[in-house]
Amino acid sequence: MFSFRTQGYNGYNLKYSPFHDSRLAVAGSANFGLVGNGRLYVLGLTANGIVAEKTFDTQDGLFDLAWSEVHENQVVVASGDGSIKLFDVALNDFPIQSWHEHKREVFSVHWNLVDKTTFASSSWDGTVKIWSPERPASLTTLPTNSCTYSTAFSPHSPTLLSAVSSDSHLRVFDTRLPAPHTVHQIAVNGAAPPAEVLTHDWNKYRPGVIATAGVDKVIRTFDLRNPHTPLSILSGHNYAVRRIAYSPHLPDTILSASYDMTCRVWNDGNAAGGTGGGDTALGQCLGVMDRHSEFVVGVDWCMFGAEGWAGSVGWDEMLWVWDVRGVMR
Template identity: 60%
Template structure:
């Protein structure tokens, strides 16, 4: 396990580069993001461990970041001051571009993996905005009318956008549809609807709707999404059957801050939680491994080396199928092999 310390700054997000297996970006803020500056780190993994290639100071905390899909040296950040900033590792110490339309904190950013000249942002102001790097104004605004904690483009369809929000709904937008009273929204799924399949541990999960903090698209099944949030439960949904979750994965003791499907295995995902653990799960769908395609999920292992809220997790896209990075409010970034946790 490799470690890097972000001394004086508490990380909120860590992302692997889509171009290099040895490069990471980490964003966070001083004083747990409550007050003070933010910092963006560009890290390299080499024979000496994890070293800082470059860092950028910002006036407010960075709640999220995403690597550009167009340029290997550029990173987009989401700021607590409502701004988006694009940094280039080869150009000085200031952002090369910036956007300011959101009325409150920007909590997530995501670059389109298919249509690579497009990115999005979501904010506590209740909107998702679509952007291109060449324009100073947003291309489109998708009103959600509730604090939006996480938004993404589908990795399968360049014009499909999803988000989760404070009101415990998973919303699906299709930018190909004509604007209407729904503003491109094609689906709104209540996250706390009863599950399609009951299992041990689910029966007493009867609490009302709570805030949903994170979601992620499955990289192999183009209708499957995982969500998680304040009630500690990870849920998987199939957009073809939107009446309720297909699967529920109980186990975390506190809110789940981030989920991430594996880029290598169709049934495996990681979660990062305020209970200071990062856990690896299967949703039970891997037929080749004995699953039925709609089986019950389970926890396969956990990493508990962090000593504060675990805020971010991301998979390495390259090489062996188990490497990932996590970050937490203990001012540490850890790089580790998920397979060791599963064996343990």
């Protein structure tokens, strides 16, 4: 394992560069994001360990980030003051673009993986917005009417994007449709008492399959062709699940980060091509990484090299880069 300390700043998320196998970025906040500044770290993986190539300080805490899919040096960050900022690693000090339309904390940003010219943000103000780096104002606003923790574009379509919120719902939007663009609105935990959904991710190999997780500690997968019943349920975390990510290499593997201070790797229990028409499957925990000493709130997979390398960040001010295969039973 390799490690780096974001001293004075609690990590909120990290992302590997889609262009460089040795570069990643971390969004951090002072004082656990409650009050104080934020810092964006751009880090390099070297023969001598992880080194800071550049840092950018912000006036409020940073909660998420996303690398541009077009410009290898640009990264967008989500801020607690409701702003979104675009930084260029090749330039110093100031963001090259800034937007401030959200009325509350921006908790998620995600770049369009298919179209590549737009990105999305979600906020506690109950909206998802779509942006172009070339435009001074948002292109589209999608209402969720509840505190929205996570948004993501589909890796299979340029017009599909999803969001999960405090009202226990997963929403899927298609920007080709008339407003409000809603395709699906799924009650994630069914008839159970509502529980905030904090995170979700699209399967990179199976179009229409989405995993969700949140306060009730359970990871669920859904197939949009039959969204009324979960495809599978993955249980094992002891506290809320803060972040999940499907593997870019394997269609049935999920990585999760939790307030129980662990990262876990899972088999989602779904046979490739399943439609969710049968009984809900039970996923299997394949291993646990427990090097963090505080809440783990961010994970990401490396797309390069041998499959299985990942990174995680937490409120212990630590970034760990590790081989998932090393913790799998």
